[in-house]
Amino acid sequence: MLEEKLFNLPEPTDLIVLPEMFTTGFTMAAQAVAEPMNLTTFRWIRQMAAQTGAIVTGSYVVKENGHFFNRLIWMQPDGQFDTYDKRHLFRMAGEDAIYTAGTRRLVKEWKGWRICPLICYDLRFPVWSRNNASLDSNPGQVTKEPNQSSSFDYDLLLYVANWPAARRNAWNVLLQARAIENLSYVVGVNRVGEDGNRDGGPGHLYTGDSTVIDFKGDVLFRHSDTEIIHQQTLSLDELRAFREKFPANLDADSFTLLR
Numbered sequence: 001m002l003e004e005k006l007f008n009l010p011e012p013t014d015l016i017v018l019p020e021m022f023t024t025g026f027t028m029a030a031q032a033v034a035e036p037m038n039l040t041t042f043r044w045i046r047q048m049a050a051q052t053g054a055i056v057t058g059s060y061v062v063k064e065n066g067h068f069f070n071r072l073i074w075m076q077p078d079g080q081f082d083t084y085d086k087r088h089l090f091r092m093a094g095e096d097a098i099y100t101a102g103t104r105r106l107v108k109e110w111k112g113w114r115i116c117p118l119i120c121y122d123l124r125f126p127v128w129s130r131n132n133a134s135l136d137s138n139p140g141q142v143t144k145e146p147n148q149s150s151s152f153d154y155d156l157l158l159y160v161a162n163w164p165a166a167r168r169n170a171w172n173v174l175l176q177a178r179a180i181e182n183l184s185y186v187v188g189v190n191r192v193g194e195d196g197n198r199d200g201g202p203g204h205l206y207t208g209d210s211t212v213i214d215f216k217g218d219v220l221f222r223h224s225d226t227e228i229i230h231q232q233t234l235s236l237d238e239l240r241a242f243r244e245k246f247p248a249n250l251d252a253d254s255f256t257l258l259r
Contacts, residue, residue: 006048006056011231014111016048018058019160019191020120021070026162026195027061030098034063042073049075055110058160058189059086059119067100072117072160074108082106086119087128095121107154112236116154120161123174123188127257129157131182132249152249154184155239161190165207172209172222180217183243185234187212192227215239 006016020026023041024033035041041060049056059072070086085102089095105128107116122128132153157178163171171188179186192208212221212232221232243249 003044003048005229006052009052009229009231013052013054013231015055015115016052016057017158017160017187017189018056019189020059020162021061022058022160022191023060025191026093026120028094028098030061030063030068034061034068036063045073045075046079046081049077050079053077055108057117057158068098069102070095070099070119072106072119074106074117076110082108084117084119086122088121088125090121113156114152114154115156115158117158117160120159120163123159123161123163123171123178126178126181127255129178129182131157131184132252152183152243154182155236156185156187156234157182159186159188161188162206163188163190163209165205168207168209172211175211176213176217176219179213179215183215183239183246183249185212185214185239187232192225215242 002018002022027033045056045058054077056075057072059070062069062071070089072084072086074082074084084104084106086099087102087105089099089101091097105116105118107114109115116129118129132151159175161171171190175186175188178184188209188211190208190210191206194203194205196203207224208226208228209222209224210228210230211219212230212234213219214234215238221230223230
């Protein structure tokens with residue numbers, strides 16, 4: 001069904017974003033659902049990118065070298081790809097006990113845009129999301145010098161998520177905060193529906209609230225409660241003009257992150 005929807009997009013598109021763990025929903029049953037790289041889901045993503053001519057990205061459960069990862073695939077139409085493993089694991093659900101955390105942030109260039117894809121709980125941690133910290137190039141330890149503050153690492157910050165309705169206010173507020181503080185477009189793609197509880201109790205409700213926010217923090221699009229495919233056009237010229245007019249990044253604090 002998802003494949004058919006992607007093939008029938010009303011307009012050509014450059015980037016297709018799918019939710020976190022889009023093949024299974026958020027799960028701690030990693031042993032039961034994990035795939036090695038270059039198997040079914042990976043090949044499907046590669047096929048979708050080739051046939052749509054767009055980047056296709058989203059996360060699923062991967063097993064590699066005896067470890068489980070909540071891994072985002074960034075797939076180009078030509079089959080070139082990169083990966084991002086979720087850095088911040090949601091301990092309140094036990095994700096940190098089952099999955100291995102990533103150590104490298106990913107920033108990719110596509111058609112003149114620099115794009116940083118992150119996963120769900122990463123949203124709560126502004127240092128890891130910080131524009132211009134050069135986190136992608138120095139895993140494990142990050143140092144930002146004052147003379148680096150005039151540049152930006154990315155133009156678009158993506159979050160793929162399974163963020164439950166019980167915390168939807170935090171989702172909406174933090175997405176806007178990340179856009180404002182980073183002078184960047186922000187896109188949050190979240191699931192809808194209800195999943196099962198691992199203890200056999202009531203499932204968790206997800207209301208979506210998938211959102212597109214501009215560099216001023218203004219909401220360009222938000223949709224809740226039902227599944228939707230939405231296409232949005234963003235302007236790199238408008239982003240650059242605003243950054244020139246309002247260069248708050250020049251006053252950003254220097255910091256060092258050690259892990």
